[in-house]
Amino acid sequence: MAKRDSYEARAEELLQPIVEANGCEIYDVEYVKEGSDWYLRAYIDKPEGVNIVDCETVSRAFSEKLDEVDLIPDAYILEVSSPGLGRALKKDRHFEKSLGQEVEVRTYKPIEKQKEFQGILKAYDKDTITIEAEEKEIVFAKTDIAIVRLAFDF
Numbered sequence: 391m392a393k394r395d396s397y398e399a400r401a402e403e404l405l406q407p408i409v410e411a412n413g414c415e416i417y418d419v420e421y422v423k424e425g426s427d428w429y430l431r432a433y434i435d436k437p438e439g440v441n442i443v444d445c446e447t448v449s450r451a452f453s454e455k456l457d458e459v460d461l462i463p464d465a466y467i468l469e470v471s472s473p474g475l476g477r478a479l480k481k482d483r484h485f486e487k488s489l490g491q492e493v494e495v496r497t498y499k500p501i502e503k504q505k506e507f508q509g510i511l512k513a514y515d516k517d518t519i520t521i522e523a524e525e526k527e528i529v530f531a532k533t534d535i536a537i538v539r540l541a542f543d544f
Contacts, residue, residue, distance in 0.1 A: 397421045397462055401430060404459060408451045409434055414444055417473040418480060421466070428466040430456075433473040440472045479538045485514040492541040493521060497534050508541055 402419045409416055417433040434440055434448055449470035456468065479485050479493065488511050495507040507530075509523030519538060520529045 394421050397430070400461055401432070401456070404455050404461065405432055405448075405452055408448055408455065412444060412448055412451075414440060414448065417477065417484075421462070428462075428464060429469060430462065430466050431469045431471070433471060433477075435473055445470045445472070475542045476539045479511075479540070482514070485511065485519065485538075488540060489513075493538055494541045495519070495521060495530060495538050496536045497530065498536050499534065501530075501534070505536075 398419050398421050401421070402416060405416055405419065414434045414436045417435045418431075419433070420429075420431050422429050422431070432448070432452060434444065436444070449468065452470060453468055456462070476494075477484075479488055491511055492508065493511045495509075497505050497507075499505070501507075507521065507523055507528060509521035509528065511519065512522050512527060513520040516532075518529050518531055519535070520527055522528075
């Protein structure tokens, strides 16, 4: 397991009791480098949506736990937030919860001369996702997908 994956998995374990105590759930945890800085991002959610107080409460408790355990020896920036309306779907639990909802799919390379698709998420498995767009089903190999996110209109 790569160091990054190890940090994310361990951070999620430490975060779980904190979010449960605050009536939230973990949507995702990621450890990423942007520019010269490393970020540990925790995305939390709850059925009615999270607010700034939820994020602040979880962030303070999580920060204390991370300092206590000294999980990541290098400097990083901790962020706790909502996954947002156009949340990325990465894990099976994200796809499961989003079945029947409208999604946007972006591919690395053009498929039928386009790289962006929108439709209803119909199915997924470990290798593919299926959407219904314009009364036809499109099956994408997960390896061809740059990002899948919930679609939203303003």
